[in-house]
Amino acid sequence: MGIADVDELQEDVYRLRGKSRGSHSYVIRGTRGNMLIDSGLDSNYSDLKTSLHNIGMKVRDIDVVVNTHEHFDHIGANRYFQEHAVIAAHRFAATKMAFDDRYVTLYKSGDANDITMHVHLWLENMSRIDLGNFALDMIHTPGHTSGSICVYEPDKKFMFTGDTLFAGGLLPVIAESGSIGDYINSLKSLQTRQIREIYPGHGEVSLEPERDIAHAIENAFKLLRGEGNAEITFRRDVEDDKTP
Numbered sequence: 001m002g003i004a005d006v007d008e009l010q011e012d013v014y015r016l017r018g019k020s021r022g023s024h025s026y027v028i029r030g031t032r033g034n035m036l037i038d039s040g041l042d043s044n045y046s047d048l049k050t051s052l053h054n055i056g057m058k059v060r061d062i063d064v065v066v067n068t069h070e071h072f073d074h075i076g077a078n079r080y081f082q083e084h085a086v087i088a089a090h091r092f093a094a095t096k097m098a099f100d101d102r103y104v105t106l107y108k109s110g111d112a113n114d115i116t117m118h119v120h121l122w123l124e125n126m127s128r129i130d131l132g133n134f135a136l137d138m139i140h141t142p143g144h145t146s147g148s149i150c151v152y153e154p155d156k157k158f159m160f161t162g163d164t165l166f167a168g169g170l171l172p173v174i175a176e177s178g179s180i181g182d183y184i185n186s187l188k189s190l191q192t193r194q195i196r197e198i199y200p201g202h203g204e205v206s207l208e209p210e211r212d213i214a215h216a217i218e219n220a221f222k223l224l225r226g227e228g229n230a231e232i233t234f235r236r237d238v239e240d241d242k243t244p
């Protein structure tokens with residue numbers, strides 16, 4: 001609780017830390033609208049609300065919510081925003097959310113709520129959302145899941161990577177709708193861009209994206225060769241110890 005849960009990453013860009021297994025949420029304060037990237041776990045919503053208050057914002061000040069992918073720990077609190085804000089997700093994530101595909105979104109019966117999730121805006125690769133002072137490009141990066149995107153600011157060169165890329169290049173789980181081949185291809189496409197900082201869905205910010213992407217590709221090839229082990233994989237339980 002409190003201001004310690006909020007980090008100002010740069011002017012008008014904030015990380016609101018996710019508790020337990022919930023994803024972080026990020027806020028971009030635009031001159032022409034405010035964006036929330038990932039709403040996090042439903043059960044973390046009251047903390048999210050507090051964190052928003054700490055940066056002088058109300059839930060209703062969020063104009064658009066972008067989900068980096070369809071997993072429950074990134075979309076869980078969408079229902080508190082979807083009546084006033086535009087909910088946006090890649091088309092392949094939107095299908096799982098809109099048709100309540102709980103097999104792929106990983107909702108277990110205990111997390112389930114009865115509110116139907118609505119996705120207003122089904123994103124395509126390279127759709128842009130222009131907030132005035134920030135332009136955000138939605139880059140389709142399937143691999144962790146089929147509907148995974150990275151959100152890139154081409155001017156200031158920072159990128160929100162969801163569960164696609166973590167600090168150190170540790171691998172995400174390749175989930176039910178995902179593919180290691182897609183993952184490697186997506187990361188190779190990220191290598192063609194200039195990226196200064198990455199803001200992942202879990203764990204820490206990284207200032208060395210180039211190194212992280214190279215590591216992640218290397219680790220993905222290891223996984224293909226059956227050499228996967230805990231050292232190349234992002235372990236959320238370890239992360240939980242660091243950020244209680």
Ligand SMILES: [Zn+2]
Pocket residue numbers: 069071144163
């Ligand atoms: Zn995920």
